[in-house]
Amino acid sequence: MAERDEQSGAAPGALPRRAIALLRRLARRLRPRSVRARATLGASAVVALALGVASFGLLGLLENNLTRNAQADAERQAVLTAGLAAEGRLDTVLTPDRGIDFLQVVDAHGRVLAASPNLRGRPALSAARPSEPGTVRGTWNGRPVREEHRQRVVQVTVATGSGLVTVYAGTSLREADAADEFIRASLIFAVPLLVLTVALVTWRVTGWALRPVEAIRAEVAEISDRDLHRRVPVPGSQDEIARLAATMNTTLDRLEASVIRQRQFIADASHELRSPITVLRTQLEVAQAHPDPDLWGELVNGALEDTVRLQDLASDLLLLARLDTAQTPPSAAVDLTEVVREVARARKGDRVAVDTEIAPGVTVRGSALWLARIVTNLLDNAQRHADRSVLLALRVDEAHGTAVLEVRDDGPGIPPADRERVFERFTRLDDARSRDQGGSGLGLAIARDIATHLGGSLTVQDSERGAHLVARLPLDAT
Structure with a gap:
């Protein structure tokens, strides 16, 4: 026997299958059934997706632009300071240019040779010691320099007379962080509001556009075989719905003409069949009432003619019925x-x-x-x-x-x-x-x-x- 779950007594795997089946039933029930609801849901989903992609794109573009500007300032300051260090003209206290948050110069042994006033007395910002000249760019989270905002740091290593020297120049990304926070806060309110507006407008517009369709449906639902003269209203918009209504009326015209023709055909056929049947019955009644052998020949000939006529008429009616089936x-x-x-x-x-x-x-x-x-x-x-x-x-x-x-x-x-x-x-x-x-x-x-x-x-x-x-x-x- 299959093993059972201790609590529910169900076989292994039964609960996930039931959950999936339940979710499918729930999805079918929640799926919009009307064209109006589907159009509204579709438009809202498209707008939400477009706004989401645009928002992420906007944030990424703004982030890259502000980061690139901050990095350019830091790299320019780091290269300038590294040049002074290479020439031996480096002061122990460095004055950063505008926009630069801090500067620090460290030798190959980790000693701080120079720093900006806000880093005086601070140890080296990084424990890593470059082994060759070069430039490293990166973003710090603010902890090494005790800042609340992220820092864009450019690390330039140059060779001097006393060995390798590394210059750290950093600029704060407070503007990028502030812009990100502002845009995110704005989008949190703007995107749902815009999606809701689109949903409302789509719901109203589709309802207005589909109102003639509902009128056509209601009119067609009331038309029976007794009142085929009725026609659906044709809107004056000259659009697809108007053409649909006109086509529907044309179809009703053909249907009415077909029904009238069929009814007339039945009436005419009944009239045509009644005459020879009446004559045939009369001849048979006469033959029954007057059992004179001298009259039987004439009566039988007349009855035979009427029978042949009935047979020909029945054949014609059968052929017309087959032709009317449009096979x-x-x-x-x-x-x-x-x-x-x-x-x-x-x-x-x-x-x-x-x-x-x-x-x-x-x-x-x-x-x-x-x-x-x-x-x-x-x-x-x-x-x-x-x-x-x-x-x-x-x-x-x-x-x-x-x-x-x-x-x-x-x-x-x-x-x-x-x-x-x-x-x-x-x-x-x-x-x-x-x-x-x-x-x-x-x-x-x-x-x-x-x-x-x-x-x-x-x-x-x-x-x-x-x-x-x-x-x-x-x-x-x-």
Whole structure:
């Protein structure tokens, strides 16, 4: 068994792990969660770090400058005194220049040869005896000369007729010490005050800047599927938040339009499904109420027609639902020429003949089933309204890199005001409202949706007579 702690009974190492886990939980709880708090904390930390670095830099620069000036004065006095000692013109009592705190001259045996008045009768300041001429610079803490402040001391050793002589010249660093104390005392109060000011200003500014975001959030939180007409407020600042609000309103516009379209689609689909179901039910009720074998053939044929119509309508609705899911469209290389020929070949013997002008070798990317559906729906629409002829043409537009599929008929045509409305779902123009002739009103809508999903377009073009529909699809670049 693992050894246990005598007091807690915990296994060795368990307490440190618990402490670390506790600290992590505490750090997660203390971590600011709002953008405003994080911005304030970040700005305060940056300012505090910058002020700390600047303070240390300022103190170091001031210290070096004052120390360098004091050292220059001491070195100049020490060199001058050493020169006098070398020439044998040294007095026992030395008069320091202005700014010099003390002077002392010591021989190689430690005897004091000369000193400034404040060091008279004092032994040598240092027990070290240089063995060769040279200059040593250093800072003393003031004890050797009984000073409260630090001393910058320059020690110059020269050779004389009686041996080596060392000159000690020192200047007080009281100005540097006083400046350091003053700056430290000032920074102790100034830095926290400045950091606090920055934190307060950042908190207020970020709060003011984020107020429109909170208004946008509150408005979006209240918008439900029942009031998609509402829009978020757009601030007049013309900044990123204003652009965000404008984008949000544009998204709400699209969402509202999509919901309206979906609701209208459901209503129209329900209406379209209700009519054949009602007729089918009526036929079945008649067949049940009048079990006359002579009437069953007509009733069964009518019921079969309505069933086929229901099946076609259900297939169209299913295809539209798949197109509305915005799934990735198929992108296989398809021989559009062969697809168009197959659809046209199946139209032989129809009430209205289909003439063809099909260019060879036209290849696009997509699905053969989808492309055949475009051609079929366009031909269904044209044959439904044509008098005697329908033209199906396929060509290549090299300038735009598209395959152009055209369907013309010699019917009444489409008025300019209705050239976009014919692509709306369940739309029937006035001359095509008969359900025996007009279809479900989904054919052109499905054809345009497929063309759009494949990166193309479907439009109504000007024509001298009849309708002229043109579908453009990108050519296969491979």
